[in-house]
Amino acid sequence: MTGPLVEVQGLIKGFESSAGHLLVLRDLTFRVGAGEFVAVVGPSGCGKTTLLRILAGLLPPSGGSVAVAGCDPRLARREKQVGFVFQTPALLPWRTVLENVRLALEVNRVSRPALKPEDLLELMGLAEFADYYPHQLSGGMAQRVALARALVFDPKLLLMDEPFSALDELTRSAMRYELLRVWEQTRKTVVFVTHSIPEAVILADRVLVLSRRPAHLAGELVVNLPRPRTEDMEDSVPFQEAVRWLKLRLRAAA
Amino acid sequence: MAQVEAAGGGLKAPIRRTGRFLSEAAPPTLALFLLAAGWEALVRVRNIPPYLLPAPSAVLLRLWTDGPGLLAEGVFTLMEALAGFGLGSAAAIVAGAAMARWRLLERSLFPLAVLVKVTPVVTVAPLFIIWFGFGLLPKVLIAALITFFPVLVNAVTGLKAVEPAALEFFESVGASGWEILLKLRFPASLPYLFAAFRVSVVLGLIGAVVAEWLGAERGLGRAVLLANQNLDMAGLFAGVFLLALCGVGLTGLIRFWERQLLFWHESFLAAEELAERGKL
Numbered sequence: 001m002t003g004p005l006v007e008v009q010g011l012i013k014g015f016e017s018s019a020g021h022l023l024v025l026r027d028l029t030f031r032v033g034a035g036e037f038v039a040v041v042g043p044s045g046c047g048k049t050t051l052l053r054i055l056a057g058l059l060p061p062s063g064g065s066v067a068v069a070g071c072d073p074r075l076a077r078r079e080k081q082v083g084f085v086f087q088t089p090a091l092l093p094w095r096t097v098l099e100n101v102r103l104a105l106e107v108n109r110v111s112r113p114a115l116k117p118e119d120l121l122e123l124m125g126l127a128e129f130a131d132y133y134p135h136q137l138s139g140g141m142a143q144r145v146a147l148a149r150a151l152v153f154d155p156k157l158l159l160m161d162e163p164f165s166a167l168d169e170l171t172r173s174a175m176r177y178e179l180l181r182v183w184e185q186t187r188k189t190v191v192f193v194t195h196s197i198p199e200a201v202i203l204a205d206r207v208l209v210l211s212r213r214p215a216h217l218a219g220e221l222v223v224n225l226p227r228p229r230t231e232d233m234e235d236s237v238p239f240q241e242a243v244r245w246l247k248l249r250l251r252a253a254a
Numbered sequence: 255m256a257q258v259e260a261a262g263g264g265l266k267a268p269i270r271r272t273g274r275f276l277s278e279a280a281p282p283t284l285a286l287f288l289l290a291a292g293w294e295a296l297v298r299v300r301n302i303p304p305y306l307l308p309a310p311s312a313v314l315l316r317l318w319t320d321g322p323g324l325l326a327e328g329v330f331t332l333m334e335a336l337a338g339f340g341l342g343s344a345a346a347i348v349a350g351a352a353m354a355r356w357r358l359l360e361r362s363l364f365p366l367a368v369l370v371k372v373t374p375v376v377t378v379a380p381l382f383i384i385w386f387g388f389g390l391l392p393k394v395l396i397a398a399l400i401t402f403f404p405v406l407v408n409a410v411t412g413l414k415a416v417e418p419a420a421l422e423f424f425e426s427v428g429a430s431g432w433e434i435l436l437k438l439r440f441p442a443s444l445p446y447l448f449a450a451f452r453v454s455v456v457l458g459l460i461g462a463v464v465a466e467w468l469g470a471e472r473g474l475g476r477a478v479l480l481a482n483q484n485l486d487m488a489g490l491f492a493g494v495f496l497l498a499l500c501g502v503g504l505t506g507l508i509r510f511w512e513r514q515l516l517f518w519h520e521s522f523l524a525a526e527e528l529a530e531r532g533k534l
């Protein structure tokens with residue numbers, strides 16, 4: 001692990017609207033090391049998606065400084081250092097799985113990508129489904145396609161916004177370990193927003209707790225579970241303790 | 255075992271589809287037949303003169319004797335309608351794309367388009383005859399004008415009906431406005447466009463017929479008008495029958511094309527699923 005890949009210093013974000021000024025993020029400071037898996041939890045509407053959009057360079061901060069891979073997030077995005085997985089897969093229904101994964105390459109006229117879309121599908125266990133259309137996929141498969149699509153430029157940073165929240169509990173649990181397997185192989189830096197505390201604990205090296213809006217850092221927990229993570233760790237004492245501690249923190253922050 | 259079953263399924267599906275088609279087509283065919291029989295009986299029993307109402311048998315006879323001639327006129331009208339529909343749709347899609355791209359254009363012109371859409375624009379047809387004469391051009395232009403507004407309104411609506419997350423994805427990978435239009439907005443608008451096409455293609459046919467009434471050298475509209483002036487009601491009904499066939503043909507063409515292009519859309523997926531469960 002080298003220096004931090006994401007460096008957020010005194011981040012402030014407000015929205016101006018007809019209803020007036022809305023302060024969403026207040027003086028947020030944290031770092032994410034290269035190769036680290038960080039989960040973010042916080043009350044609904046506190047600004048988690050806003051934070052990810054700022055990290056992705058899709059939204060300018062109102063104050064403070066944000067650096068991704070040492071530069072402005074917008075520059076990092078232009079240089080394809082950032083991949084984004086949304087809450088819904090948002091695949092194009094008129095394109096096959098493979099064509100959906102290729103979309104970003106087409107838009108950027110890349111003919112020889114760092115990672116071949118076919119190989120990414122293989123990695124996601126979707127090799128046989130390359131020619132399927134999104135309506136022929138299950139929700140979990142669609143979200144795996146979205147993950148493959150986000151990885152196609154081999155970005156350093158992967159931002160995930162509640163990617164499994166639309167799935168049923170069993171699929172959701174399977175997807176966590178699927179993501180961990182992919183992460184073990186690629187070692188991306190991940191910022192993962194979730195509403196589920198157990199999910200945050202089983203996935204992450206570190207969990208950030210945001211307060212209710214305007215959000216600031218209300219707590220931080222280093223997860224002391226060995227890697228690779230397995231399902232039976234969910235019954236272990238350190239896991240249970242981490243979950244309990246985060247629950248208390250979140251309740252106090254909400 | 256599995257293979258045998260799969261092969262059986264492959265054979266069964268078309269048979270099931272044909273069966274469904276027959277069971278769907280049988281009732282209206284029967285109704286049509288009964289209606290025609292009642293009409294024939296009415297004309298014969300009441301001795302209604304042919305210049306008021308011709309018997310279906312007389313219309314059929316006329317279709318048999320004048321068929322080839324009427325068919326040639328029909329092809330003419332069909333061409334006018336199709337050319338107008340193509341021209342009007344293409345212009346509407348371009349204008350819709352421009353409106354989706356430049357907000358000011360949309361804000362100033364879209365309300366007007368909605369207004370014109372609910373106006374029977376066919377009433378300006380006489381003006382077109384004065385401007386462009388009695389040839390093919392005014393017919394095509396009137397059909398195009400009628401087609402234009404419904405397609406435009408749906409194009410603008412459809413081009414904006416994209417999933418926000420999909421739009422965000424395009425932005426996050428650095429797509430240009432042009433690429434977003436071509437690769438996201440346009441395909442997403444197809445279901446809306448086809449809904450408009452289904453209406454417009456028939457409106458275009460009506461436009462061509464009305465334009466022919468106002469002055470034409472060829473076409474089914476003109477044939478129907480002449481028959482009417484000569485109190486040749488059998489000829490009139492024969493023409494109307496062929497026009498109905500044109501309408502069915504045009505709508506069928508749009509439906510076919512829609513099926514090819516929109517296989518991924520909910521409306522077709524839902525129908526497919528119901529068919530799978532044998533409910534359709």
Ligand SMILES: Nc1ncnc2c1ncn2[C@@H]1O[C@H](COP(=O)(O)OP(=O)(O)OP(=O)(O)O)[C@@H](O)[C@H]1O
Pocket residue numbers: 015016017022024042043044045046047048049050051213
């Ligand atoms: N573009 C925008 N303009 C104005 N206000 C916005 C905008 N985007 C978000 N907000 C506001 O910022 C606040 C935080 O929104 P955000 O989507 O970041 O919350 P969140 O933590 O992701 O919530 P959830 O857990 O429900 O997904 C909300 O009150 C929302 O109304």
Ligand SMILES: [Mg+2]
Pocket residue numbers: 048049050161
């Ligand atoms: Mg959110």
